[in-house]
Every structure is written in C-alpha cells, then in structure tokens.
Amino acid sequence: MSSLTITGLSKTFGNVRVIADLNLQVAEGEMLVLVGPSGCGKTTTLRCIAGLESPSAGRIAIGSRVVTGVAEGVNVPPEQREIGMVFQSYAVWPHMTVFDNVAYPLRAIGVPRKTVPDRVKRALKLVQLDLLAERYSSQISGGQQQRVALARSLVAEPKLLLFDEPLSNLDASLRVQMRIEIKELQRHLGFTAVYVTHDQTEAMAIADRIAVMDRGVIRQIGSPRDIYDRPANVFVAGFMGTTNLLEGTVSRVSGGEAIVRTVNDIDVRVAAGDGAAVGRAVHVSVRPEAASVTTRAPAGSPENVWPGKVTLSTFLGDTIIYRLDVNGQKFDVHAPTTDVFDAGADVFVAVPPNRCILLLE
Amino acid sequence: MADPGAPSAVHESAARAPGFVTRLRFSGATPTEVVTIAVLALLVLWLVLYPVGWLAWGAFHSGPPGAAESWTLANFREVFLDPNHWVVVWRSIVVGTGVTVLATAIGAPLAWLTVKTDLPGKRWVELSAIVPFFTSTFIGALAWILLGNPTNGVLKLWFGIPINVYSVGGIIWVTSLYLAPYMYLFTAAALRNMDTTFEEASFMSGAGLWRTLTRITFPLILPALLSGMTLVFVISMGIFGVAAILGFPARISLLATDIYVRALLIPPRFGAATVSAMTLVIITAALVMLQRWILRGGSYTLVSGRGFRIKLYGLGKWTPVAHAWCFLYALLAVILPVLVLIKVSLQPYPTPRFGPWTLENWTVFFNNDNLYGTLLRSLYLSTGGATLCVLLTAVIAYIIHRSRAPGRRLLEQVSVMPIGIPGIVMGLAMIWAYVTWPIWGTLWVVIVAYLTLFMPYGVRALGANIVQIHPELEESSRVHRASWFRTFRLVMLPLLRPGIYSTWILLFIIFIREISAAVLLTTTNTRLFPVLIFEQWSAGAFNIMCAGALLLTIIMFAVIMLFKWGFKVDVMPSYR
Numbered sequence: 001m002s003s004l005t006i007t008g009l010s011k012t013f014g015n016v017r018v019i020a021d022l023n024l025q026v027a028e029g030e031m032l033v034l035v036g037p038s039g040c041g042k043t044t045t046l047r048c049i050a051g052l053e054s055p056s057a058g059r060i061a062i063g064s065r066v067v068t069g070v071a072e073g074v075n076v077p078p079e080q081r082e083i084g085m086v087f088q089s090y091a092v093w094p095h096m097t098v099f100d101n102v103a104y105p106l107r108a109i110g111v112p113r114k115t116v117p118d119r120v121k122r123a124l125k126l127v128q129l130d131l132l133a134e135r136y137s138s139q140i141s142g143g144q145q146q147r148v149a150l151a152r153s154l155v156a157e158p159k160l161l162l163f164d165e166p167l168s169n170l171d172a173s174l175r176v177q178m179r180i181e182i183k184e185l186q187r188h189l190g191f192t193a194v195y196v197t198h199d200q201t202e203a204m205a206i207a208d209r210i211a212v213m214d215r216g217v218i219r220q221i222g223s224p225r226d227i228y229d230r231p232a233n234v235f236v237a238g239f240m241g242t243t244n245l246l247e248g249t250v251s252r253v254s255g256g257e258a259i260v261r262t263v264n265d266i267d268v269r270v271a272a273g274d275g276a277a278v279g280r281a282v283h284v285s286v287r288p289e290a291a292s293v294t295t296r297a298p299a300g301s302p303e304n305v306w307p308g309k310v311t312l313s314t315f316l317g318d319t320i321i322y323r324l325d326v327n328g329q330k331f332d333v334h335a336p337t338t339d340v341f342d343a344g345a346d347v348f349v350a351v352p353p354n355r356c357i358l359l360l361e
Numbered sequence: 362m363a364d365p366g367a368p369s370a371v372h373e374s375a376a377r378a379p380g381f382v383t384r385l386r387f388s389g390a391t392p393t394e395v396v397t398i399a400v401l402a403l404l405v406l407w408l409v410l411y412p413v414g415w416l417a418w419g420a421f422h423s424g425p426p427g428a429a430e431s432w433t434l435a436n437f438r439e440v441f442l443d444p445n446h447w448v449v450v451w452r453s454i455v456v457g458t459g460v461t462v463l464a465t466a467i468g469a470p471l472a473w474l475t476v477k478t479d480l481p482g483k484r485w486v487e488l489s490a491i492v493p494f495f496t497s498t499f500i501g502a503l504a505w506i507l508l509g510n511p512t513n514g515v516l517k518l519w520f521g522i523p524i525n526v527y528s529v530g531g532i533i534w535v536t537s538l539y540l541a542p543y544m545y546l547f548t549a550a551a552l553r554n555m556d557t558t559f560e561e562a563s564f565m566s567g568a569g570l571w572r573t574l575t576r577i578t579f580p581l582i583l584p585a586l587l588s589g590m591t592l593v594f595v596i597s598m599g600i601f602g603v604a605a606i607l608g609f610p611a612r613i614s615l616l617a618t619d620i621y622v623r624a625l626l627i628p629p630r631f632g633a634a635t636v637s638a639m640t641l642v643i644i645t646a647a648l649v650m651l652q653r654w655i656l657r658g659g660s661y662t663l664v665s666g667r668g669f670r671i672k673l674y675g676l677g678k679w680t681p682v683a684h685a686w687c688f689l690y691a692l693l694a695v696i697l698p699v700l701v702l703i704k705v706s707l708q709p710y711p712t713p714r715f716g717p718w719t720l721e722n723w724t725v726f727f728n729n730d731n732l733y734g735t736l737l738r739s740l741y742l743s744t745g746g747a748t749l750c751v752l753l754t755a756v757i758a759y760i761i762h763r764s765r766a767p768g769r770r771l772l773e774q775v776s777v778m779p780i781g782i783p784g785i786v787m788g789l790a791m792i793w794a795y796v797t798w799p800i801w802g803t804l805w806v807v808i809v810a811y812l813t814l815f816m817p818y819g820v821r822a823l824g825a826n827i828v829q830i831h832p833e834l835e836e837s838s839r840v841h842r843a844s845w846f847r848t849f850r851l852v853m854l855p856l857l858r859p860g861i862y863s864t865w866i867l868l869f870i871i872f873i874r875e876i877s878a879a880v881l882l883t884t885t886n887t888r889l890f891p892v893l894i895f896e897q898w899s900a901g902a903f904n905i906m907c908a909g910a911l912l913l914t915i916i917m918f919a920v921i922m923l924f925k926w927g928f929k930v931d932v933m934p935s936y937r
Contacts (some may be wrong), residue, residue, distance in 0.1 A: 051840075052836050077845075079844055085840040087833040087836070087837055089834075091834050091836070091837035093837075093838075093856075104841055105842045105843075108841065108842035109842050149837075156841070
C-alpha cells in the first residue's frame with residue numbers, strides 16, 4: 001500500500017476546465033472520498049489517477065513513484081500503475097467466468113501459474129463468492145457482480161484502489177450493506193483508496209476523509225464530522241446534508257459572539273470566528289435538526305428564539321419536517337414526533353448559537 | 362513539488378500550444394497503439410488515394426495506362442464537347458434520383474411496419490425485405506429480362522401487363538427493387554434505436570398518428586434516412602450489371618456503361634473513359650459531402666437509457682393492406698424472379714411457354730471447363746477477401762471508436778471515402794494505378810480493389826457493434842494490468858465475435874456477387890463467376906445464364922444458412 005500525492009492537477013476538454021489546479025494528499029491506508037455534484041470533476045480526477053485520462057497539467061505520484069508528470073513528460077500507462085479499480089458498471093467481462101475475471105490481473109502480470117488458483121480463491125473468499133467461481137456474469141446478481149469487481153481489483157495486491165461510484169447501480173438496501181462491507185474490508189486489509197460518489201450520505205458513511213469538489217476545485221477537505229458540523233462555505237453546507245441558509249450582514253461583534261442581521265430582519269447570534277467584521281456580508285447555516293419548535297418563547301434563554309408560522313408539516317415516521325415562515329424566511333426544522341403542530345400554527349423556533357455556523361464565503 | 366514554480370511555467374506553455382508530439386504523449390496511447398494507427402493510416406491512405414490520384418492523373422494524359430505519353434486536355438475535349446455525354450450525365454442523375462426515391466418509398470414503410478406495428482408474421486416480412494439484398498441487382502436484372510421484356514416477357518404474355526424493362530424506367534424499377542433493402546436496414550435500425558417515449562410524449566401532448574409521424578418520428582430518423590439515401594444514390598450511379606443488361610439492347614447509355622464502353626472500344630479510349638469516370642465520381646463525391654454538410658451537427662442520440670419498449674401501433678383493419686404491400690414486394694423482388702430463373706434454366710431456349718423441359722443447360726454449365734476454375738476462384742476471392750477486410754476494418758473501427766490517439770479522425774474520414782466511389786470507377790482507377798505492378802493480372806489486384814471499395818461497409822458494421830460494448834469493460838482490463846494489445850485480444854475480440862461473423866458474411870456476399878468493379882479488372886485468367894454469367898448473357902446464352910445466376914444465388918444462400926445454423930449468427934447487416 002502506498003500514499004497518493006496529486007499536485008497542481010488540471011484538465012481541460014476544449015475550452016472547458018474540468019479540473020483546476022487540484023492538490024490532494026492521501027495517506028497510506030486512508031479511504032478518501034471525492035464527493036460533489038455531477039460535472040464537478042471528481043470522476044475525471046479519478047480517471048487521471050488511473051491513467052485512463054491524461055491531465056493537461058500537474059503531477060500524480062503513487063508512493064514515491066511519479067505516474068503522471070506533465071512537466072517531466074511522464075505518463076505511465078494504466079496497466080503499469082499497480083492499481084485496482086471498481087467501475088460504476090462493474091465491468092465484469094461477460095465472456096469469462098468469475099474465476100477468470102478475478103485471475104485476469106494475475107495472468108496479465110505473469111505470476112507463477114501454480115499460484116493463481118490459490119490467490120483467486122483467497123480473493124473470492126474475501127468477498128464471500130468462493131462458491132460461485134465457475135459462474136458467468138449473466139448467471140449472478142448485480143450485487144454479486146459488484147463483489148467480483150471488488151475481488152478482481154484486490155487480487156494483485158495493488159498499491160492503490162480506486163472506486164468510481166461503485167454502488168450507484170445497486171438498489172437502496174444493497175447499497176447500504178455493500179458500503180459497510182467495503183469499509184470493513186478496507187479496515188481489515190488496510191488499503192489506500194480513493195472513492196468517488198455523488199451521494200453525500202455514502203461519502204460520510206465510508207470515508208476517513210472527504211474532499212468536497214465543485215467545478216473542478218476542492219472546496220473543503222476533512223473528516224465527515226468536520227465537513228458536516230463545520231462546513232467552510234455555502235457550497236459545502238448546502239451540498240452535505242440539508243440546511244437552512246440565512247443571508248445577512250454582521251451587525252455586531254462582541255467577545256466570542258457576533259450578531260448577524262439577515263435580509264429578512266432576523267437577528268442571529270452566532271459563535272464568531274476570524275474575519276467576522278461588522279458590515280461584512282455573510283451566510284449563516286442552521287441544520288434542521290439543530291433547531292426546535294415550541295409553542296411559548298422560553299424566557300431569558302441564551303438561544304436564538306424567533307416567532308414563526310408553520311406552513312407545511314411532513315410526517316416521516318421517525319421525524320416530522322416543519323416548513324416554517326420566520327419573518328418571510330423559509331426555515332425547515334426536523335423535530336421529534338412528540339409535539340405535533342398543524343399548518344397555520346403560530347410557534348417559536350429555538351437554535352443554540354453554537355449550532356449556527358457563520359459562513360464567510 | 363520541490364520547485365512548484367518551474368513546472369507550472371512549463372504547463373502553461375504546453376497548454377498554450379499542444380503540439381502533435383505533446384498530444385501524442387498525453388493521449389494515453391501506448392507505442393503499440395501509435396504504431397498500429399500510423400501503419401493503418403498509411404495503408405488506408407494508400408488504398409484510397411493512390412488509385413484515385415492515378416485516375417486524376419490519367420484524365421490529363423494521352424495513351425493507355427502504363428504507357429501514358431504526355432500531358433493533354435484532349436480527353437476532356439473529347440468527352441465534354443460531345444453533347445451526348447451531357448445527355449448521359451443527365452440520364453444517370455435521373456436514374457440515381459429515381460432509384461433513391463423509389464427504394465426509399467419501398468424500404469422505409471416496410472421498416473416502419475416491421476419495427477413499429479403489430480403486423481403478424483413479421484419474421485417473414487423481415488426476411489422478404491432482406492433477401493433481395495443478397496440476391497443483388499445483377500441477378501435481379503437477369504430475371505427481369507425474362508419477366509418484363511416487351512416482346513415475350515412472362516408478365517406480358519401471361520398476365521397482359523405491358524411493361525418494357527429495356528428503358529430508363531425499367532432500369533430504375535429493377536435497381537430500386539434490389540436497393541430497397543438498404544433503405545429498409547437504415548430505417549429499421551434508426552427506428553429500433555429510437556426511444557419510444559419521444560413518440561409517447563407526442564401522443565400525450567394531443568398529437569395524432571400523422572402529426573407524430575411527420576413531426577417526431579420522421580425528423581428523428583432523418584439522419585439515418587439521409588445516410589441510406591446517399592449510399593443508394595452512389596450505388597445506383599455506379600451500378601454496371603443492370604445498366605448493361607437493360608441498357609445495351611435499347612442503346613440507353615449511363616455513366617457506368619459509358620466508362621465500360623469507352624475503355625473496351627477498339628482501340629480503347631482510356632483517357633475518355635477516365636474523364637467520364639471523373640464526371641461520375643465528382644457527382645457522387647459532391648453528394649456525399651452535401652450529406653455530411655447537412656448532418657454536420659452530428660446525428661441525434663436516439664438511444665436514451667436502457668431497456669425501453671418499442672411502441673406497437675395497432676394496424677387493425679389495415680393489416681391485410683400491409684400484408685399485401687409486403688407480399689407484393691416479396692413477389693416482385695424474390696419469388697417471381699427466382700421462379701422464372703428456375704423455369705428458364707430448365708428449358709432449351711428462352712420461351713414464355715411452359716415446357717419443353719431439359720437439363721441440358723445445367724450439364725453444359727457443369728461440363729464447361731471454365732466453370733469450376735471460375736467458381737473456385739470466386740470462392741477463394743470472397744473467402745480470403747472478406748477475411749482480410751474484416752481483419753483490417755475491425756482494427757480501424759476499433760481505433761475510430763475507442764482510441765484517443767491523434768490521427769484517428771483522419772483514419773475515419775479516409776476509410777469511409779470509398780462510399781463515394783462507384784465500383785466501375787474504382788475498376789478503372791485500379792488499372793491506372795497497378796497496371797505496371799507485378800500484381801497486375803492476378804487476383805490480388807481484384808482483392809485490393811474490393812478491399813478498398815467495401816472497407817466502409819466493414820468499418821460501419823463493426824463500428825455499430827463496437828459502440829455496443831461498454832468502454833469500462835476495456836478500461837477495467839487496462840487498469841488490471843493488461844496492455845493495449847492484450848486488452849484488444851482478450852476482451853475486445855471475444856466480445857466482438859458475433860459482430861465479426863455477421864460482418865464477414867455481409868462482406869462475403871458483397872464480394873462474391875460484385876460485378877461493377879470486376880468487369881474492367883478481370884482477364885481470362887482471373888475471370889470471376891458474375892463476369893462469367895455476364896459473358897453468357899453477352900453471347901446470348903440466356904438459358905445457361907439462368908443456371909449460373911441460380912447457382913450464385915444458391916451459394917450465397919448456403920453460406921448464410923451455414924452461419925445461421927452453424928455459428929448461430931444472424932445475418933442482419935447492421936448500420937449506424
């Protein structure tokens with residue numbers, strides 16, 4: 001297993017810049033997830049790492065070995081990069097058995113013929129497919145094909161594993177099960193991996209670290225917790241989970257706190273960080289589950305408390321989503337099902353200041 | 362990373378002016394790939410441009426190929442100042458246009474009926490729309506002499522239908538019957554690939570059948586229709602067999618026969634024939650370019666998503682009408698011609714009467730010393746030629762659709778160029794190009810001509826198969842340690858096998874029945890089977906000729922059945 005270092009990576013198709021000066025470091029044994037909306041450049045980045053796409057500029061090194069270096073004129077073909085990859089379509093070859101699919105990388109490298117069956121069986125055992133070795137891909141399910149693809153990517157003990165939206169063709173329940181299995185396998189074998197997905201839940205479930213991409217740029221990189229609780233900007237706050245984004249201006253800064261007056265004249269007390277100067281245009285992100293709905297304003301509470309009106313209530317079984325109107329601002333709250341308010345009810349919303357995230361960009 | 366400033370400066374200059382070498386290095390192409398592309402590109406450029414270049418050169422020279430003397434414009438004077446030439450040009454354009462319109466009128470409705478409606482017995486309809494493709498215009502024309510000649514044609518004497526195939530109309534009629542399958546194939550493929558929701562959305566928006574057909578279906582299949590029509594026009598302009606068999610007796614000259622006659626005059630007028638050929642190729646090339654220009658925006662993506670259903674229109678009370686239409690076509694293109702060929706091949710002289718009967722034609726035919734040699738030669742040529750052509754076009758199609766190396770666009774453009782070159786023109790060009798080569802007078806020169814002429818068919822048919830294979834199947838191979846060549850051998854070729862088989866049969870059939878390019882190229886030592894049949898016709902041996910035409914049909918049919926049952930390959934040429 002090796003680390004991965006990407007420096008100054010850029011890719012243009014014609015006049016379109018798909019990746020713009022991207023820098024990324026993945027530690028040995030780490031699972032890094034690239035997440036972002038479609039067209040953000042995450043798959044192109046992955047394909048550049050695999051050598052399936054050639055960047056316009058930049059350098060990619062697996063361990064200490066430079067596999068792509070535009071300036072140096074280095075471009076190692078995919079088959080010499082010692083990587084494994086799981087594709088969105090699984091790409092299990094339909095004219096070969098499960099066994100032959102998994103044996104393929106070993107035979108291509110030319111490992112001693114006698115060791116092939118043993119290594120294939122070990123790989124198939126890892127993904128619990130050892131009993132289906134002689135089947136063809138048309139005779140196994142989508143989930144099983146996915147496991148074949150996984151075994152094939154692992155069998156030659158690659159230095160790096162790449163996952164290109166591997167679960168997007170599976171149905172919902174299988175997807176949840178498979179992402180747990182991939183994570184367990186990664187913990188167990190300790191491989192370095194870059195995993196691309198557009199699904200932010202999947203990203204959080206599987207990642208050691210997440211890199212959120214937008215229009216060819218990494219907007220934030222950090223642990224799932226960091227990304228969710230402390231988004232660095234409006235894009236990340238909006239993309240990772242649902243949130244209420246309140247637009248406004250800093251009206252006062254005192255101690256560790258600031259007051260933001262929103263465009264709908266709501267005063268929001270937030271924990272102030274660096275750069276919160278009076279008069280600066282900012283956004284405040286409030287997660288729907290951070291807020292609560294009450295019928296009476298709690299007197300003297302340190303929390304932000306605003307009067308509002310319920311406009312829509314959606315029952316989801318474990319939670320209720322209230323769409324509120326707070327002084328003309330749409331505001332969503334995920335509340336427990338114990339207190340029920342109907343549409344039209346006059347209520348109060350309460351949010352602790354430390355759950356109101358000040359976003360400077 | 363030690364010096365982040367330095368590399369980025371290089372990046373910028375590289376980004377500003379990506380030269381050929383830079384593009385090559387960063388196209389992801391391996392040395393094997395680059396060498397393969399370079400060799401193929403040179404080969405294809407050679408195959409296409411060398412004879413065409415010689416043709417242009419020959420037009421400006423006096424003297425025959427191989428012994429050309431000096432630069433001259435005399436050839437142009439001889440042809441262009443002859444008012445009769447322009448009559449011939451005009452007549453050829455009329456024939457080409459007429460065939461294109463009539464073949465579309467026959468083929469496109471058949472395609473719509475089989476793909477989009479609930480017509481019962483579709484398999485038979487489909488079969489009757491395809492079989493004429495394998496019978497060929499040449500054999501069709503032979504049969505139609507017997508059916509539709511004005512003095513003792515079967516149709517006139519038995520059914521009182523007064524038609525005369527020895528006319529411009531007759532040429533258009535017979536050619537259309539046997540080129541209609543092209544229109545059927547192009548239209549059916551487009552209709553089959555079209556997502557039905559486009560039409561359903563039209564119905565949901567309140568449009569009726571007619572409005573949906575004219576506003577939605579037709580515009581969406583228009584690119585495919587235009588491609589098919591261009592192909593049909595070019596083929597019909599260069600078709601020799603029909604033009605000769607139906608045109609010579611009535612002294613109706615078309616460009617294809619005009620070239621032939623000028624080249625075989627005594628003494629031969631090669632220069633004039635070449636200028637005539639230039640006229641022909643300029644018309645067809647202009648049309649191909651026009652079609653490219655019309656479709657310059659690229660064709661629509663008709664396929665969206667997977668596993669869509671094909672909407673079936675209920676024909677209801679119109680079913681018998683549709684059946685009658687399909688049956689009439691099968692009757693005129695296949696059933697009557699084959700029956701009349703069988704009948705006359707068993708009679709001692711051409712007669713519309715029923716009897717007397719004899720096996721003499723067949724015995725004469727089988728005792729002819731020329732026959733076995735010619736038949737074997739045709740089989741060798743078609744087997745070997747089709748194999749070479751499939752190998753060549755498989756690699757070309759693969760590169761066109763899957764490589765990202767620079768140069769592939771050029772390869773694509775050059776490899777489909779022969780679509781615009783009529784067969785007879787290629788025959789003449791080959792004489793100019795290779796008459797001084799040692800392969801001249803051997804079968805190799807015929808193979809090279811056919812390879813060049815029919816390369817586009819292989820490239821298209823295989824290309825249609827290659828795009829069906831998900832790119833990730835190959836990428837996965839590359840990532841998992843296999844080289845470009847190993848990927849081609851272990852992943853691409855096996856997945857492409859059915860497509861390779863069906864393309865091989867298509868090419869085999871096209872090769873074995875081809876006559877337009879062969880008439881000028883073959884000598885007594887390299888005579889091919891269709892040419893032998895043509896010579897029997899020239900000698901007036903109609904009954905023997907019928908036996909030959911039937912034998913050729915039987916061979917083609919046998920090969921198709923062999924593949925259908927032996928290799929389980931469906932013989933449906935696929936186009937894109």
